[in-house]
Amino acid sequence: MEKAIERQRVLLHHLKPCHTSSSLENIDSSLSASVCAAGDSASYQRTSVYGDDVVIVAAYRSPLCKAKRGGLKDTYPDDLLAPVLRALIEKTNVDPSEIGDIVVGSVLAAGSQRASECRMAAFYAGFPDTVPVRTVNRQCSSGLQAVADVAASIKAGFYDIGIGAGLESMTTNPMAWEGSVNPRVKSMAQAQDCLLPMGITSENVAHRFGVSRQEQDQAAVNSHKKAAAATASGKFKDEIIPVNTKIVDPKTGDEKPVTISIDDGIRPNATVSDLAKLKPVFKKDGTTTAGNSSQVSDGAGAVLLMKRSVAMKKGLPVLGVFRTFAAVGVDPAIMGVGPAVAIPAAVKSAGLELEDIDLFEINEAFASQFVYCQKKLELDPEKINVNGGAMAIGHPLGATGARCVATLLHEMKRRGRDCRFGVVSMCIGTGMGAAAVFERGDSCDELRNARKIDVNNQLSKDAR
């Protein structure tokens, strides 16, 4: 043991240099126990030797662009989805005929039409007719639900490789209610609350939990700043698949071929004083403005999942492990609190504790609910949406879940082993929340004979 301490000392001096060799002896530099950055929990002893857990080998997204005004306004939804599906195949060299299912989260478009568009997108992306496609709609978390559905199907043994994706063109399909409303809703308050515009639910959260306008505007500015920094430093290049499309000049009607490769909603120069000038949209004396709400956008994302043993056989590097997923229900009038309920549920079912999580992607539907969830769960702001969120990048409803998975996993990859667990979460219109826990691909523990330790000798608290 003395030898080990001595080795630690020599190596530590490489990192903490001191001037002369004579002073080397004076410093007590044996490594001391400190709290693990990721906390400590029972499920650290997860092992991958059986190869039957579900891993993510690739996650990409399209750029997110402002609806009706942005770079993807003249792009058909299927043309938006096809490039990201194609990228999964091209970047991993997986044979497309091996894919067991493609599940696409999509919210606003008519169900059957969107299902057909997704099937067509799969053909455009080069998938053979033997690969099935379906859609899933869990409102704002549809993309995450798609990923979770594929993970569940792989776990169940339905197939070994699948794609969870998300697609939304809010240019093509604006938020709207078709037909008449059943008068019966008047008989039940919660049913009626399902019809509230999302902005009103945001006002409700702000009012009920006392989130000030100032806090909300500050959160929006932070989001823009972080997203602008991430874009400027090229971080998004790892995850964004450029989309070759056309853009139509609204005045002349001229078509021009373009390649869209960056998110166009980010305002690097946003300031709190500028945002303070904006008028509330939903309530006269309200706090929710266009500036502190998520942007209306077009975009798509896709995630390739497979059984670990298959990934190992193919020699594909593991980007992340899908650990758990939880969807919960909350009061529809304050639907924004969803993540505050869903995150603890998902983290608990992974056998972890909140402090084990190193990185969060929490969808910024509205600054009010985002700030509330952060405060409620007492999360470190340094760990949340480190590359900005929906207020800056955009929130194409069905695509957001898949987008967040791509952003989270690529950031975890960049951060290395200090960043082992990550969470994606969002609130869901009509009062729900969803969250999923991911783990870095290369940090699973080796199989070992872990024994219970009776004495507390600086081991993790749950090893007692």
Next chain:
Amino acid sequence: MPVWKTPFNGYSVKFSPFFETQLAIATSQNFGILGNGRLHVITLPSMTEVATFETSDGMYDICWSESHESLLVAAVADGSIKLYDLSLPPDRNPIRSLKEHGREAHGVDFNTVRKDSFLSAAWDDTVKLWTVDRPASVRTFKEHAYCVYAVAWNPRHADVFASASGDCTARIWDVREPGSTMILPAHEFEILSCDWNKYDDCIIATASVDKSIKVWDVRNYRVPIATLNGHGYAVRRVKFSPHRGSVIASCSYDMTVCLWDYMVEDALIGRYDHHTEFAVGVDMSVLVEGLMASTGWDELVYVWQHGTDPRAP
């Protein structure tokens, strides 16, 4: 080329001087602090394992023999220098275990001119000279005042070598002389590695805990020819290119592998951040120009052509 996962933490990689397809990797369990060590030899480009030899203590460095294509010399943390013969099965290896160093052996280098001898550097402050056929060391060089981390033979003179030490000096030695021929107070902090220029036998590079690499002309050693700054933490290893005189590869505790050209003003010509833990081993192939290999504490071995992404499958 695919990445290769080692069971233990990587410490050193070396391309075979005989076959362009062979790569040796020295690894240590638990970051070399406690536990076993392993030597792996893999073939490229498929990255399949040819042989594995396990030792009872961490393996810190490895080098190929220049005279026998299947012979390898390893520096082991228990102070022993072990010789392995790839053509023999694991149970007949190591063919020799030379136990003289009192502390961790940290560097080995095979003589490229006379091809019969090799050097070992250890944390007992000494460098030892060995030949393949003798059971004991030929000579011990004891002048350094702290751990010696690395040794490098001069590529042209069979008797000249350099050593890098934690006493903040690099020393040049001639085995025919009784003591060191030159003391180079090269850095203000510990020196972890050194290497000779392969085209100019008077040029030497040193890498230090001060995050810099310095290039020296031993004929005029008062000022370095070049100081290469850019690493964010201690530089763990330097290596001159076998193909281009002024090109240097380095790896560092900042988890990056860098490529430098010390002759040009903007010296940093490449930075690779593929490792997610300390990058401690780097090598350039003598037989394939531009082919590089690196390993680190993230238990991964990467082999790539300079200019391409090491992570590309």
